[in-house]
Amino acid sequence: MHITITGKNIDLTDGLKSAVEEKLGKLEKYFTEDTAILVTLSVEKERQKIEVTIPVKGNIIRSEQVSNDMYVSIDLVEEVIERQLKKYKKKIISKHQNAANFKKEFIEKETDLDDEIHIIRSKKFDMKPMYPEDACVQMELLGHDFFVFCNAETEKVNVVYKRKGGTYGLIEPEL
Numbered sequence: 001m002h003i004t005i006t007g008k009n010i011d012l013t014d015g016l017k018s019a020v021e022e023k024l025g026k027l028e029k030y031f032t033e034d035t036a037i038l039v040t041l042s043v044e045k046e047r048q049k050i051e052v053t054i055p056v057k058g059n060i061i062r063s064e065q066v067s068n069d070m071y072v073s074i075d076l077v078e079e080v081i082e083r084q085l086k087k088y089k090k091k092i093i094s095k096h097q098n099a100a101n102f103k104k105e106f107i108e109k110e111t112d113l114d115d116e117i118h119i120i121r122s123k124k125f126d127m128k129p130m131y132p133e134d135a136c137v138q139m140e141l142l143g144h145d146f147f148v149f150c151n152a153e154t155e156k157v158n159v160v161y162k163r164k165g166g167t168y169g170l171i172e173p174e175l
Helices: 014-029 070-092 096-101 104-108 132-142
Strands: 002-008 036-044 047-056 059-067 146-151 157-162 168-171
Touching: 002 014, 014 036, 014 047, 014 070, 047 070, 059 070, 132 146, 132 157
Parallel strands: 002 036
Antiparallel strands: 036 047, 047 059, 146 157, 157 168
16 A cells, blocks of 8 residues: 655644554555555644545545544544445445455455445436526525536536535536
């Protein structure tokens, strides 16, 4: 595993770097040597945030943790990623080519069937073309955190969503 650590509004001390490498080093039992792990440490006011992104073929494993202490955030992020890997192992490696980043022992180990994902509800609705700003208004009127719509400019399905801090995001397909 190759761990790349970057910082925003924070001095990357040797202590922080070694804490990240030690904690995320525990994930070595899941990944092959050539797997890249991208880590960003940042500070915003009192919030100490760590973001970890692990690109694997066809998927992205990601976790973001925030606390008042960076070392606590580092501990939490490792636990969350490990839980995600165990819970979604079957889905992550369902296509054989996706298994390339994972160690053979992890792939072959039995999993709990209780962690299966069950879709319990399905919705269908008409999608009238609208602009992203109109979709944000519609999302607010519905009281949702996201809204799927047909973009009037591109004629493609897009998603608008609420971001932290009261801003909005737009997801557009890249085909």
